[in-house]
Amino acid sequence: TMIGCHSASTWAVVFIGCRSLSSLAELPEMHQMMRQTCRDYADRELGPIAGKLDKEHLFPAQQVRELGAMGVMAIEVPEALGGAGMDYLAYSLAVEEISRGCGSTGCVVSVNNSLYIGPILKFGTQKQKEQWITPFTTGEKVGCFALSEPGNGSDAGAASTLARQEGEEWVLNGTKAWITNSWDASATVIFATTDKSLKHKGISAFLVPMPHPGLSLGKKEDKLGIRATSTANLILEDCRIPLGNMLGSRGSGFKIAMQTLDSGRIGIASQALGIAQAALDCAADYAHKRTAFGAPIGKLQAVQFKLADMAVAVESARLLTWKAAMLKDAKKPFTKEAAMAKLAASEAATFCGHQSIQVLGGMGYVTDMPAERHYRDARITEIYEGTSEIQRLVIAGQLLKEYAS
Amino acid sequence: MSPASVFVCLSLTLLSDYPVIRVKPDNSGVVTDGVKHSMNPFCEIAVEEAVKLKEKKFIKEVVAVSCGPTQVTETIRTALAMGCDRGIHVEVSGKDYEAMGPLQIAKIFAALAKKEEASLVILGKQAIDDDCNQTGQMTAALLDWPQGTFASEVTIDGEKVKVVREIDGGLETIKISMPAVLTADLRLNTPRYATLPNIMKAKKKKIANMKPADLGVDMVSRVEVLRVDEPPTRLAGVKVETVDDLVAKLKANGTI
Numbered sequence: 001t002m003i004g005c006h007s008a009s010t011w012a013v014v015f016i017g018c019r020s021l022s023s024l025a026e027l028p029e030m031h032q033m034m035r036q037t038c039r040d041y042a043d044r045e046l047g048p049i050a051g052k053l054d055k056e057h058l059f060p061a062q063q064v065r066e067l068g069a070m071g072v073m074a075i076e077v078p079e080a081l082g083g084a085g086m087d088y089l090a091y092s093l094a095v096e097e098i099s100r101g102c103g104s105t106g107c108v109v110s111v112n113n114s115l116y117i118g119p120i121l122k123f124g125t126q127k128q129k130e131q132w133i134t135p136f137t138t139g140e141k142v143g144c145f146a147l148s149e150p151g152n153g154s155d156a157g158a159a160s161t162l163a164r165q166e167g168e169e170w171v172l173n174g175t176k177a178w179i180t181n182s183w184d185a186s187a188t189v190i191f192a193t194t195d196k197s198l199k200h201k202g203i204s205a206f207l208v209p210m211p212h213p214g215l216s217l218g219k220k221e222d223k224l225g226i227r228a229t230s231t232a233n234l235i236l237e238d239c240r241i242p243l244g245n246m247l248g249s250r251g252s253g254f255k256i257a258m259q260t261l262d263s264g265r266i267g268i269a270s271q272a273l274g275i276a277q278a279a280l281d282c283a284a285d286y287a288h289k290r291t292a293f294g295a296p297i298g299k300l301q302a303v304q305f306k307l308a309d310m311a312v313a314v315e316s317a318r319l320l321t322w323k324a325a326m327l328k329d330a331k332k333p334f335t336k337e338a339a340m341a342k343l344a345a346s347e348a349a350t351f352c353g354h355q356s357i358q359v360l361g362g363m364g365y366v367t368d369m370p371a372e373r374h375y376r377d378a379r380i381t382e383i384y385e386g387t388s389e390i391q392r393l394v395i396a397g398q399l400l401k402e403y404a405s
Numbered sequence: 406m407s408p409a410s411v412f413v414c415l416s417l418t419l420l421s422d423y424p425v426i427r428v429k430p431d432n433s434g435v436v437t438d439g440v441k442h443s444m445n446p447f448c449e450i451a452v453e454e455a456v457k458l459k460e461k462k463f464i465k466e467v468v469a470v471s472c473g474p475t476q477v478t479e480t481i482r483t484a485l486a487m488g489c490d491r492g493i494h495v496e497v498s499g500k501d502y503e504a505m506g507p508l509q510i511a512k513i514f515a516a517l518a519k520k521e522e523a524s525l526v527i528l529g530k531q532a533i534d535d536d537c538n539q540t541g542q543m544t545a546a547l548l549d550w551p552q553g554t555f556a557s558e559v560t561i562d563g564e565k566v567k568v569v570r571e572i573d574g575g576l577e578t579i580k581i582s583m584p585a586v587l588t589a590d591l592r593l594n595t596p597r598y599a600t601l602p603n604i605m606k607a608k609k610k611k612i613a614n615m616k617p618a619d620l621g622v623d624m625v626s627r628v629e630v631l632r633v634d635e636p637p638t639r640l641a642g643v644k645v646e647t648v649d650d651l652v653a654k655l656k657a658n659g660t661i
Contacts, residue, residue, distance in 0.1 A: 029479070030608055033486060037599045071601030084601035094601075 068139015
């Protein structure tokens with residue numbers, strides 16, 4: 001077990017004698033097996049088709065079903081509800097390996113696990129869990145998370161989507177923007193203001209099936225990367241749902257959103273790690289094979305320095321991600337560490353994507369090699385589920401609390 | 406009467422797509438330290454077939470067996486995660502492991518199959534590192550059981566097994582009585598990915614430990630490896646302009 005530590009400097013001392021030491025040096029056998037099975041799946045089933053999925057903007061429906069059959073679409077969900085019953089460290093490893101094969105598929109896995117199932121698992125009633133989680137564990141159905149609006153992304157407290165009660169129903173009106181999985185989802189966790197006067201404490205969370213009368217989808221966004229996922233607006237026009245569809249208590253929506261995003265950050269950090277690793281693998285492999293000036297370019301210090309910097313960026317972000325996951329599994333506070341992981345991993349992904357193209361030179365710029373896709377896929381990880389700027393605010397906020405007298 | 410237990414015998418081999426295998430400086434073998442090992446692909450197919458037979462309720466229990474050093478338990482655990490019920494690890498390490506060949510392994514598997522009263526022993530047709538293709542056949546001979554090798558289709562029919570074999574001339578169908586030994590060929594099935602819930606369940610499944618001596622098997626090899634060399638470096642070819650030139654050249658160097 002990990003002993004809770006309040007500041008980064010006690011980390012080295014606490015390390016000694018904890019399970020965490022051996023976990024970070026070498027993962028437990030179960031996790032290694034799970035990582036290997038996901039890696040095999042990614043190498044054999046995702047790697048070969050990732051380029052096509054990206055080019056044709058195709059949702060990987062069959063692969064999502066296969067991953068569901070393996071338990072990957074609901075890793076933390078208890079077996080009784082149809083999930084794999086594993087921990088968040090296992091989830092992080094799975095998302096990283098899947099993303100290494102295909103960044104878009106990794107995104108679908110992460111959104112379904114952390115953003116859709118996550119809040120229902122934590123805040124839902126037993127009946128809600130059975131109704132809204134179990135059918136979404138098999139890969140047959142995926143969910144989505146609707147918080148952002150055209151008028152507010154980072155400013156989540158300013159939700160202008162409204163929910164009013166009419167008899168035995170909630171009636172929702174408003175527009176949500178940038179919703180991942182929207183066109184492929186069968187349900188959404190959506191946030192709307194139930195009491196405008198209470199500001200962010202007046203936001204509540206709801207469960208809405210898709211499709212549903214009163215809920216329509218905007219056009220699919222034409223994105224730079226993760227093109228196999230669908231991103232669109234959710235438009236609510238007098239969308240009616242039963243009272244029992246409220247998730248958690250009235251007014252707790254903002255809290256639910258923030259806590260969900262805390263965990264979701266570990267998922268996105270893992271996705272970013274997978275993309276970064278894929279970019280590094282591509283560059284390192286090319287450095288062996290491409291010859292220039294009479295030798296493989298891997299012999300040139302300029303290339304070596306790039307590869308070394310990429311490897312350090314990925315490995316350090318990975319350890320931060322594992323630490324955040326292990327803290328969460330130990331039921332310790334992990335907000336700061338999750339934000340650090342997401343920040344480090346997403347910046348590692350964009351760095352590795354960029355440098356990988358540089359190592360490949362002209363070949364990195366064309367679609368024959370996957371480097372350009374990694375570059376494009378990496379970019380979103382610094383934006384969604386909390387921009388890098390928001391992560392810095394979260395980290396600073398937690399840090400200052402620790403030093404407050 | 407449905408057969409009680411099926412033994413799947415696994416081999417741990419050098420990873421199939423490892424970029425570079427090197428010969429040891431003393432030419433006594435190949436460098437295996439630090440090289441990633443995994444379950445032999447044909448053994449994966451064997452495990453899959455056994456698990457499928459159990460799912461179709463033809464058999465009650467699947468036991469995964471492997472011989473080798475401690476590393477081998479990872480392979481057995483993977484087989485458990487694919488659906489085998491329990492495992493047996495026959496510990497062979499050091500010099501014995503380096504000298505271990507198909508005959509020693511076959512003796513071990515035969516002894517175990519008899520001891521545990523297996524009705525079917527399924528192996529991969531060959532290991533991809535040594536390509537011997539002998540263990541299955543030797544096991545059957547030692548047990549004096551019928552064998553269905555290079556199986557591309559297996560159907561259980563009462564007390565008999567119908568096996569479609571891939572042979573040089575095409576496909577041969579045979580019917581053999583159980584207990585029997587089968588070896589799996591490439592097209593028998595597509596092995597499943599270990600699902601996460603099954604990986605969790607595999608944690609609780611038992612792997613028994615034993616030594617060849619416990620089975621009365623002597624590990625002395627009758628084969629001595631004299632030398633291992635890398636294949637000769639491929640020389641550049643010669644391009645010719647016409648078919649006549651080609652025929653002339655082949656005649657000149659004695660090929661035809």
